[in-house]
Amino acid sequence: MTGFLVVSGLSVRFGGVHALAGVDLEVAEGALVGLIGPNGAGKSTFIDAVTGFLRPSAGRVLLGAHRLDGLAPHRRVTAGLGRTWQSVELFEDLTVVENLQVAARHGAGADLPAVLHLLGLDDVAHRRGKDLSHGQRKLVGVARALAGRPRLLLLDEPAAGLDTAESAELGRTLRRVCDGGTAILLIDHDMDLVLGTCDHVYVLDLGRVLVDGPPADVRADPRVVAAYLGAAAT
Numbered sequence: 001m002t003g004f005l006v007v008s009g010l011s012v013r014f015g016g017v018h019a020l021a022g023v024d025l026e027v028a029e030g031a032l033v034g035l036i037g038p039n040g041a042g043k044s045t046f047i048d049a050v051t052g053f054l055r056p057s058a059g060r061v062l063l064g065a066h067r068l069d070g071l072a073p074h075r076r077v078t079a080g081l082g083r084t085w086q087s088v089e090l091f092e093d094l095t096v097v098e099n100l101q102v103a104a105r106h107g108a109g110a111d112l113p114a115v116l117h118l119l120g121l122d123d124v125a126h127r128r129g130k131d132l133s134h135g136q137r138k139l140v141g142v143a144r145a146l147a148g149r150p151r152l153l154l155l156d157e158p159a160a161g162l163d164t165a166e167s168a169e170l171g172r173t174l175r176r177v178c179d180g181g182t183a184i185l186l187i188d189h190d191m192d193l194v195l196g197t198c199d200h201v202y203v204l205d206l207g208r209v210l211v212d213g214p215p216a217d218v219r220a221d222p223r224v225v226a227a228y229l230g231a232a233a234t
Ligand SMILES: Nc1ncnc2c1ncn2[C@@H]1O[C@H](COP(=O)(O)OP(=O)(O)OP(=O)(O)O)[C@@H](O)[C@H]1O
Pocket: 014, 017, 019, 037, 038, 039, 040, 041, 042, 043, 044, 045, 046, 086
């Protein structure tokens, strides 16, 4: 796999806590890569460090030919990164379209009707943020990130709070996004979504990559089972 995003040795400390301890991770161009791990494993910290919201203590982040280290978040957006947050914050009094327009102003002008269509949001395009269902809000979060025309999208738990059918639909949607040429790093606790949708999966535990490989190998790996059971037992 030739990496488009190539992260090496990424480390983040919060006081005495090593939230990330030398993480190596790659996402190929147009690939859908999963990042899973128990609560507190460092998944959100990884996105924050890659997108420039946190300063790592060590490591390198390359996106294509661009070295992103030390750049402010908006410069990384210009370089091609898009992200969502674990909790979706929308402009509640703005419509879905307006929420996207605000995001697109900073980007290279995505075709917003196409983005809405891709995410199945056409019917609620003119509904206000506060009138959306939880699932719709999550999708608007993804749409907003896509409005910036990213080449790599980092998604932090987009399926949290979705029911099984909504989550399966999200998986198909993310695959379409990838087919359109946008690579995705997908963080989620929904194993069916991540293992059923991704091309390659990384498992993070206590700030380190425990295992990475194709979904079938990861699902069967005893270290992965142990990490999750260990986390459940504490
Ligand atoms: N701002 C912060 N200050 C101090 N410690 C933090 C901070 N943010 C995260 N941590 C710690 O860093 C570790 C990794 O947290 P992180 O939020 O990245 O985990 P996560 O894998 O995203 O978990 P979850 O699945 O619950 O979202 C945890 O031990 C967490 O308590």
